[in-house]
Amino acid sequence: MPLNAQALSQALDEPLTVHRTxxxxxxxxxxxxxxxxxxxxxxxxxxxxxxxxxxxxTEGSVPLDVRPIRFVNIRETGGWGREAAASTPKMAxxxxxxxxxxxxxxxxxxYKSQGRLLxxxxxxxxxxxxxxxxxxxxVSVLAAAAGSAGNSGMQARRFPVLxxxxxxxxxxxxAFKLKREVGNPIDLDLCTRCNACVAACPxxxxxxxxxxxxxxxxxxxxxxxxxxxxxxxxxxxxxxxHADDFDLVLDLxxxxxxxxxxxxQGYWHIKPGADPSALLAAVxxxxxxxxxxxxxxxxxxxxxxxxxxxxxTVGCNACVEVxxxxxxxxxxKRQQITVNPHLCVGCGACTTVCPxxxxxxxxxxAPDQGVRVKTLLSAYARAGGKQAALLxxxxxxxxxxxxxxGRAAVLDKTVRGVPARVLPLAVWHTASxxxxxxxxxxxxxxxQVWVLMTGAEAxxxxxxxxxxxxxxxxxxTGLGFSGQHLPLIxxxxxxxLPALDAALSAPPAQTVxxxxxxxxxxxxxxxxxxxxxxxxxxxxxxxxAGAAVPLPAASPLGTVVVNADTCTLCLSCVSACxxxxxxxxxxxxQLRFIEKNCVQCxxxxxxxxxxxxxxxxxxxxxxxxxRARVINEAQPYQCVRCSKPFGTLKGIEAMLGKLSxxxxxxxxxxxxxxxxxxxxxxxxxxxxxxx
Numbered sequence: 001m002p003l004n005a006q007a008l009s010q011a012l013d014e015p016l017t018v019h020r021t022x023x024x025x026x027x028x029x030x031x032x033x034x035x036x037x038x039x040x041x042x043x044x045x046x047x048x049x050x051x052x053x054x055x056x057x058t059e060g061s062v063p064l065d066v067r068p069i070r071f072v073n074i075r076e077t078g079g080w081g082r083e084a085a086a087s088t089p090k091m092a093x094x095x096x097x098x099x100x101x102x103x104x105x106x107x108x109x110x111y112k113s114q115g116r117l118l119x120x121x122x123x124x125x126x127x128x129x130x131x132x133x134x135x136x137x138x139v140s141v142l143a144a145a146a147g148s149a150g151n152s153g154m155q156a157r158r159f160p161v162l163x164x165x166x167x168x169x170x171x172x173x174x175a176f177k178l179k180r181e182v183g184n185p186i187d188l189d190l191c192t193r194c195n196a197c198v199a200a201c202p203x204x205x206x207x208x209x210x211x212x213x214x215x216x217x218x219x220x221x222x223x224x225x226x227x228x229x230x231x232x233x234x235x236x237x238x239x240x241x242h243a244d245d246f247d248l249v250l251d252l253x254x255x256x257x258x259x260x261x262x263x264x265q266g267y268w269h270i271k272p273g274a275d276p277s278a279l280l281a282a283v284x285x286x287x288x289x290x291x292x293x294x295x296x297x298x299x300x301x302x303x304x305x306x307x308x309x310x311x312x313t314v315g316c317n318a319c320v321e322v323x324x325x326x327x328x329x330x331x332x333k334r335q336q337i338t339v340n341p342h343l344c345v346g347c348g349a350c351t352t353v354c355p356x357x358x359x360x361x362x363x364x365x366a367p368d369q370g371v372r373v374k375t376l377l378s379a380y381a382r383a384g385g386k387q388a389a390l391l392x393x394x395x396x397x398x399x400x401x402x403x404x405x406g407r408a409a410v411l412d413k414t415v416r417g418v419p420a421r422v423l424p425l426a427v428w429h430t431a432s433x434x435x436x437x438x439x440x441x442x443x444x445x446x447x448q449v450w451v452l453m454t455g456a457e458a459x460x461x462x463x464x465x466x467x468x469x470x471x472x473x474x475x476x477t478g479l480g481f482s483g484q485h486l487p488l489i490x491x492x493x494x495x496x497l498p499a500l501d502a503a504l505s506a507p508p509a510q511t512v513x514x515x516x517x518x519x520x521x522x523x524x525x526x527x528x529x530x531x532x533x534x535x536x537x538x539x540x541x542x543x544x545a546g547a548a549v550p551l552p553a554a555s556p557l558g559t560v561v562v563n564a565d566t567c568t569l570c571l572s573c574v575s576a577c578x579x580x581x582x583x584x585x586x587x588x589x590q591l592r593f594i595e596k597n598c599v600q601c602x603x604x605x606x607x608x609x610x611x612x613x614x615x616x617x618x619x620x621x622x623x624x625x626x627r628a629r630v631i632n633e634a635q636p637y638q639c640v641r642c643s644k645p646f647g648t649l650k651g652i653e654a655m656l657g658k659l660s661x662x663x664x665x666x667x668x669x670x671x672x673x674x675x676x677x678x679x680x681x682x683x684x685x686x687x688x689x690x691x
Contacts, residue, residue, distance in 0.1 A: 002079070004088045011092035011383035012099075023047040027054060034061040034069075041098045043091075045073040072098035073399075076406025077424050081417020089385030093423055096379035103368040108294040109341045111173040111265060113247040115290040118142060118178060121252025123153040123161065123209040125272070129250065129283065130159055136287050137248070142166070142180070143209045144253050152208035155193060163188050163211055164242065169249065169257040172342040173266025173293065176246040183239030184211045190232035197223035197233060248289055250282060261324035261458035262345045265295075296363040298346035303336040306358035307601035310335055310576040315603030319350035319359055324458035348432025349461045352468060355556030355599035356579060357524025361432045366527065369433060370520025373441050376423050381445060381515065387421050387508035389448040390441050392433055395426045397454040404494045405501060415501050421447070422504050431461040435556070436524050438472050438486060439531035445515030447508040448485050452500075455492040462490070467554035475532070475619055476509075478549025480541030483509025512538040528556075529596065536621060545622030555617035558600045560593060562632045567591070567612035568651040569634045573604035583628060589648045590633040595625040639676035646676040 005018045019026045023044065033040055034055040040062075042051055048071045055061050055069060072094050078087035115137040119126040123143040130139045140160045143153070153161060164180035171177050186197070191210050198206045201223055205216035212223070212233075219235075227233040249267045251257055256269040263269065266289065268282040307316040309332040319337060320328050327343035328350060339350075339359070348361040360366065373390065380388050393402060402424050409417025418424065427433055430451050438449045451469065453462055469486040476485045484506065491500045516534045521527035536543050551557060560573075560582065569589050574582045581597035582604055584590065605613045619625075636645035637652040656673060659665040665673065 002085050002087075003091075007088045007383065008092050008095065011089070011379060012095060023050055030054060031058040031061070034058045037062055037067065039070070039099055040067065041070045041072060041095060043072050043074045043095065043098075045071045046075075070098045073403070076403040077418050078406075078420060078422075080406045081409040081415075081419070083417070083420040086420040089380045089383035090420055090423055092383040093376045093380035093385070093388075097372060097376050097425075100372060100375055103364040106362045106365075107297040109297050109344075111175075111293045111295075111342065113174045113266065113290050113293070114138070115248070116140070116246045117248040117250065117286065118176070118244070118246040119250045119252065120144060120166070120257070121250075122272075125252050127154050127158075127161075129252065129279070132283055133286055134159055136290065140244075140246070142178070143211065153210070157193065161188055161209075162244070163209075166257070167241065172264040173289070174247045175342070176249050176264075176266065178244045178246060179241065180244070181239050181241050183237070184214075185233050185235045185237060186210055186212055187232050187234070187237070190230055192230050192232070194230070196226040200226045248286060250286060258326075260326045261460075262347070264325070264343055265345075296346065297341050298344055298348065298361065298363050299339055299341075299351065300360045300362050301337075301339055302358050302360075304358075305356045305578065306336050307356050307578040307599055307603060308332075308335065308337050310578060310603050310607065313576065313603065313606050315576075315578075315606060316355060316599070316601035318353040318355070318464075322349045322353050322460050322464050324349070324460060346432075347429045347458070347461060349429075349458075349464055351524075352431055352434035353464050353554075354524070355601060360522075360524065363428060365522065366437060366520050366524070367522050369427070369437055370440060370527075372425065373437065373446075374444055374519050376425060377441065377444050377446055377515070380423060385421065387447040387511070388445065389419075389422045389450060389504075389508065390446050391422050391424045391450045391452060391504070392427050392430055393424060393452040394430055394454060394456070395428065397456050398430070398452050399424075399426055401452070401454060401491055401494070401497070401500060405497055405504075408497055408501075415497070416505055417501070419504055421508065422450075429457075431457060431465055434465075435468050435472055436527035436531060437520055438469070439475070439535065440516070440518075440520050440527060442472075442476065442485060443512060443516040443531045443534040445511055447483075447511045448487070448506075450487055450489055450503075452489045452491065455490070462488070464554075467552065470552045471555045471557075471617075474551050474555075475535070475549060478551075478619065479535055479539040479543065481510045481535075481539070483507065485509045510540060514538055525599075532619070543621040546624055547621045549619040549621070551617040551619060553617055555619075556599050557619050558598055558615055558617040559595050559620065560598065560604060560631065561614045561616050562591065563610075563612040563614075564632050566610045567608075567632050568610060568654055569632060569648045570609065570651060572607050572609060573613060576603045576607035578603060585630075588633065589636050589645075590630050592628045593631045594628050595620050639679060640671070640674045641679045642676065644676045644678065 003018045005016050009016045019029060022030050051069060074091045074094050078090045117133060117137040117139045119130050120142045121144050126141045130141055133139055140162055142162045163184055164182035167179040167181055169178050202220055203216050203218050205213045206223060224233050251269045254271050258267060270279045270282055308330055309315060312332045314332050317330060320330050325343050325345045327340045329338050331338060351359045351361040377388055406417055408415045430453055441449050451465055466488050469488055473486045489503045518530050521530060569591055571584050574584050579597045579599050581594050583592045585592060600615050600617055602615055605615060634648040634650050637647045638645050660670060
């Protein structure tokens with residue numbers, strides 16, 4: 001692997017020494033660095049465990065909780081490959097990224113588990129697993145497929161065995177609630193497991209789970225006679241609903257209790273016939289699932305800018321639809337959504353599809369992610385790199401694939417490896433980074449922004465990211481930037497490495513002539529505007545004010561088209577708009593619109609009683625998008641008594657037409673509707689002030 005120490009030192013503005021065997025013969029050099037209070041970055045992830053142990057054992061070294069070691073991979077990501085000799089700028093960028101401090105801590109979500117485990121499944125299999133966990137957990141078994149063959153339980157009562165039909169299972173680690181209906185004739189609490197009923201039943205309808213298979217039972221009731229002393233069998237017993245609390249759930253049934261892509265923390269589903277290693281992994285995890293646990297609170301929510309609902313009318317439902325953990329629910333009455341932090345798994349897809357920024361990813365925040373992107377791109381450019389391509393990938397599966405590609409480039413000369421211009425960047429989840437970060441990276445000089453998905457992501461995440469990338473690509477193409485700027489790369493495992501190798505070999509796309517110096521802003525819409533302004537300012541083709549770039553339906557940018565023939569200027573859309581894009585004019589019957597503010601949530605469309613509004617996704621060019629413009633106006637209606645304008649001509653005429661045939665509005669009553677609120681024809685009648 002070629003290393004140019006002089007070039008790297010110059011790019012990073014600090015002296016660097018190249019070591020070839022730092023984990024072996026040159027270990028004293030590492031120990032010397034471990035004693036220094038300065039930041040310590042080691043360009044080797046393979047031996048991270050060895051270096052960590054060596055630092056802990058070095059006398060006088062700075063404690064790891066005070067100054068942690070930062071590890072970075074510059075070998076598989078660029079040092080191994082056909083373009084290794086040209087990878088110095090990338091190595092400088094990756095080293096600069098590794099020096100960044102950790103982002104500020106975020107609030108946490110706490111789980112408390114006392115070890116109360118519920119194992120659901122065929123009794124024989126459930127009890128077998130329960131035996132491996134009963135020494136550390138408080139295990140209960142819920143027998144599935146009551147009375148069926150092969151559902152035999154143990155004779156010894158080693159842990160509680162529950163029965164009944166599962167009505168619902170809800171909750172999360174430390175807070176699962178099981179609701180079940182118990183209606184089987186045999187009461188397991190009274191049953192002594194003497195097996196007399198099993199032997200007496202002529203149909204074999206009672207198994208060694210001590211439950212009656214009612215479909216096979218022919219009502220001989222010999223079992224009742226045999227159980228007279230214990231009194232555990234009663235065919236006249238009415239079904240009773242029970243509720244039980246558990247901290248952990250192991251589900252061994254064919255169909256899981258939770259069908260969403262990301263089940264709750266504390267729930268494991270291992271279907272019959274699954275790879276035994278899956279069950280072993282679940283058992284190992286369950287044995288450690290007692291105590292208090294924390295995870296980051298992955299999101300921030302601002303209800304004030306949420307476009308979910310207004311006046312019980314639902315508009316934007318994107319976050320609810322994309323969530324793979326069923327952690328988000330809408331509430332039209334409260335005009336907002338609710339996110340359950342215990343169910344949230346931190347994918348961040350909701351923040352990517354949120355058009356307003358009401359939901360923002362907090363671990364790390366978009367500005368923190370933007371600092372990482374800017375650090376990579378600026379260090380790469382300072383070191384002489386050209387046409388940078390940013391490759392966003394997951395920390396586990398994505399990193400493994402990139403490492404596999406780097407190793408393959410050493411062993412197979414037909415494999416190119418990670419090109420010199422490709423800058424890998426691990427993110428918490430590939431769906432957590434969206435439009436504002438992508439466009440800011442392109443404004444900062446990136447030629448392309450690629451997202452690598454490995455098949456572990458929920459299908460709706462892939463679709464949502466692709467839809468948002470299509471929006472970003474439409475913007476770049478519409479502004480005259482040639483090439484493919486935002487490809488989505490889908491690779492499942494090492495068998496698809498040739499496809500990954502080919503995808504990363506794609507030609508660069510056209511980028512801005514001048515890189516932006518700003519970073520990603522905390523507010524999503526502000527960050528988006530910064531990026532759009534820079535891209536429009538430096539577009540290859542001159543932008544014409546008033547012209548517009550058509551965008552796909554997933555766009556958070558666009559306009560509202562008004563049908564002037566049907567719009568009565570009732571202005572219900574103004575009160576429904578959560579972003580202040582639609583406005584009235586207190587002096588004239590006008591509907592005004594600020595396109596920059598529009599988030600294309602559709603609340604105005606669903607609220608309009610005349611169905612006069614439609615959305616049009618687009619990017620309007622020029623300063624006109626920031627100014628209020630009139631999109632409809634009408635002739636005012638004047639009071640028939642004093643000539644004071646108090647409504648629109650179209651609106652009053654429409655009202656008069658609808659009410660003219662009503663028995664309550666005839667003669668003088670209908671005429672009074674033509675008068676403003678200042679006119680009193682009868683002191684006892686109600687004053688009409690708002691039409």
